[in-house]
Amino acid sequence: MGARVNFLIAYATTEGQTDKIARYMAATLTEEGHEVRFHNVSDLSGGLTVTDYDKVIVAGSVHSGKHQPDLELFAFANRERLNQVPGLLVSVSLAAAFPDTLNEARGYVDTLLEATHWKPVQVILIAGAVKPGNYDWFEKSALLEGDLAGHLNEDLQDTREFTDWDALKQQVAEFTRS
């Protein structure tokens, strides 16, 4: 096993899938003997200094083309310190699930990084989930707009998870080794 790494995982979630993804990463890293501080960026209590960690993972999900405003604010407010430590951005979206919408998933990341001036050393585009039981009419309409609609018509009945857990684990391991 390699050296013990002190990680910060800072995340935002709207329907819970990024929370699940962040917890999975934390569990995997802890199992491997690393140290993890787990932080929801919407929780403003308590001091947090990103340079206190060896590596930082920032995770958030996309709704109507944008990551959570709280995530954007966190990355922007901490941009100088974030740029001093190796960073990994984990961007959760449905566009990441399909080859013909991957470019959209990349576009969401470009928008976030341009707005925040944060330069992570690695980016993971990871597919999230659809949970139609939790959505109101407006949320369903938002999801069915654009290129994703073709993939979702039949899936907007039941909860469906698109997240590829093994691929996530491999890419996080790459970041740990880098």
Ligand SMILES: Cc1cc2nc3c(=O)[nH]c(=O)nc-3n(C[C@H](O)[C@H](O)[C@H](O)COP(=O)(O)O)c2cc1C
């Ligand atoms: C109202 C709504 C809008 C969404 N808009 C997009 C979108 O523009 N592009 C995309 O790729 N995924 C979109 N998604 C899919 C989410 O990124 C996906 O459900 C993800 O798992 C949500 O993560 P969370 O549970 O951590 O909030 C949308 C989901 C909802 C509910």
